[in-house]
Amino acid sequence: MNFLYPNPIPTLYYTNEYTLLISILLSSRTQEKKVNEITKILFKKIKKPTDTVCLSIKNMENIIKNIGIYKKKSKNIYDLSVILIKKYNELIPKNISELKSLPGIGHKTASVFLSYVSNIPVFPVDTHIHRMMIRWKLSNGKNVQQTEKDAKRFFKKENWKKLHLQIIFYAKKYSPSRKWNLKKDLIYQELIKIK
Numbered sequence: 001m002n003f004l005y006p007n008p009i010p011t012l013y014y015t016n017e018y019t020l021l022i023s024i025l026l027s028s029r030t031q032e033k034k035v036n037e038i039t040k041i042l043f044k045k046i047k048k049p050t051d052t053v054c055l056s057i058k059n060m061e062n063i064i065k066n067i068g069i070y071k072k073k074s075k076n077i078y079d080l081s082v083i084l085i086k087k088y089n090e091l092i093p094k095n096i097s098e099l100k101s102l103p104g105i106g107h108k109t110a111s112v113f114l115s116y117v118s119n120i121p122v123f124p125v126d127t128h129i130h131r132m133m134i135r136w137k138l139s140n141g142k143n144v145q146q147t148e149k150d151a152k153r154f155f156k157k158e159n160w161k162k163l164h165l166q167i168i169f170y171a172k173k174y175s176p177s178r179k180w181n182l183k184k185d186l187i188y189q190e191l192i193k194i195k
Contacts, residue, residue: 001166004186008165010116013039017092017117018048018084022077024112025104029068038064049081049090076104094118108144115161123151123160128171135175136191 012027013036014020022042027035042063046052052060060074067073080102084090093099094117099110111124125133125148134141139150155163175185182188 001163001170005166005169008162008169010165012036013043015043015047018090019043019046020116021080021092021105021109021113022046024109025076025080026064026067026073028073028109034067038067049084052077052081053085073104079103080105092117094120096120096122112164115164121157121160123148123155124164125151126168127177128168129164131177132167132171132175135185135188 011032012020012023014023019039023035023039026039042060045059045063046055057074057078060077061070064070064074083102084092092113094114096107096110096114099105099113100107105113108124108126111122112126114120114122115124125144129151130139130141130144130147133139133147133151138154139147141147152160170187175188
C-alpha cells in the first residue's frame with residue numbers, strides 16, 4: 001500500500017477534536033463528500049459542546065437534513081454534547097469504553113476517532129475494509145467484529161493507523177463494491193498470481 005499511498009491524510013473536515021467526533025458520527029451511512037459539505041456550514045455555528053446545546057436539536061436538523069438518519073444524528077449530537085459538558089468538562093474522553101458510552105458513538109466511530117487523536121492501537125473496520133479483507137481472503141467476513149480481529153492478527157500493530165486509511169483509499173479507487181473491475185484491482189491480481 002505504501003507505493004500507492006505513502007502518507008495518507010484523513011479527508012473528513014473538522015476543526016478540533018469535538019468537531020472531528022461530530023464529523024465521524026455524521027459520516028455513518030453517508031458519503032464523506034456530503035458530510036464535508038454540511039460540516040463546513042455546521043462548524044461555523046458549533047465548535048464545542050456548549051455551542052451545540054445553544055443551537056437546539058431542531059436547528060441541527062435543519063442544517064444536516066440532507067444526510068442519512070439526520071433526526072437521530074441530531075439528537076445524538078445534542079445528547080452527547082450535554083454529557084460532555086456535565087461529565088467531562090467539554091473534553092472528549094480518550095478511552096474507547098467511555099467513548100462508546102456516548103449517544104451515537106459505536107465501536108467503529110470510537111476507533112476512528114482514537115486513530116486520529118491518540119496513539120492507542122486501534123484498527124477501525126468500515127464497509128470498505130470489511131469488503132477488502134473478504135476479497136483478499138484475509139477474513140471469512142461473518143461480521144465486522146471478526147474482520148477487525150482478523151485484521152489485527154494479520155497486520156503489524158505499528159501499521160494499523162496508516163493501513164486503515166490506505167485500505168479505504170485503495171478500496172474506493174481500485175476495488176469498489178459496484179462495478180468492480182478485477183483487472184484494475186492491483187492487489188487482487190497479485191493474490192491470484194500467488195495462488
